[in-house]
Amino acid sequence: MIVNQKKNASFRTTVEYVLGKEKSTIIDTNMGGETPRILAAEFAASRRLRPNLKRACGHIIISIPHREADHSRGEYHEHLDNDQYVELAHRWLKGMEFLGEVLKHLGQYCCRYYLIFSGG
Template identity: 35%
Template sequence: MIGKQVKGRGFRGLLNYLFDKEGAQLIGGNMVGENPRELAAEFRFLKALNPRVERVVYHASLSVPAGEKLDNEKWIAIPAFLTN
């Protein structure tokens, strides 16, 4: 498993990347929005609850080595595994 972690200040850039990058897939989450615009609106609302927070975006990219594949069930299980 190859991981990359990024903290950012804006939601739209991350969401556009996630929805536009070939092969990218959102795994897990508790948001209602289904597209970058809806999700960004939700994130802005949540950010307003604590305006002191400067870095509001945490993006963890996960990939597997070339030639290796995981099915959706295994990808979806990864966030739960990482937080326990």
């Protein structure tokens, strides 16, 4: 499992980037919106609680490795189902006291989960 964390200034740009990918779906959310514009407005409400933050939007990318049998290190597949990722995301969000949602992107060679959150 490969994890990469990023902080951004714009919720809308982040959500548009993730939802704009082919085969992207929201697999869990504690928000009411489904479009980048509505989700960004909801995130903006939480951002107003901490106006001094320059980069209030963050997202974590979790990539699932996938290697074919002809790879020099052999075949390898790692898999957790959506419910397992949602459970991990909920625990992380609760521990960090963040508002967020979990999105899934199925690529050609791997599966990526995006956890987009508002917080410090």
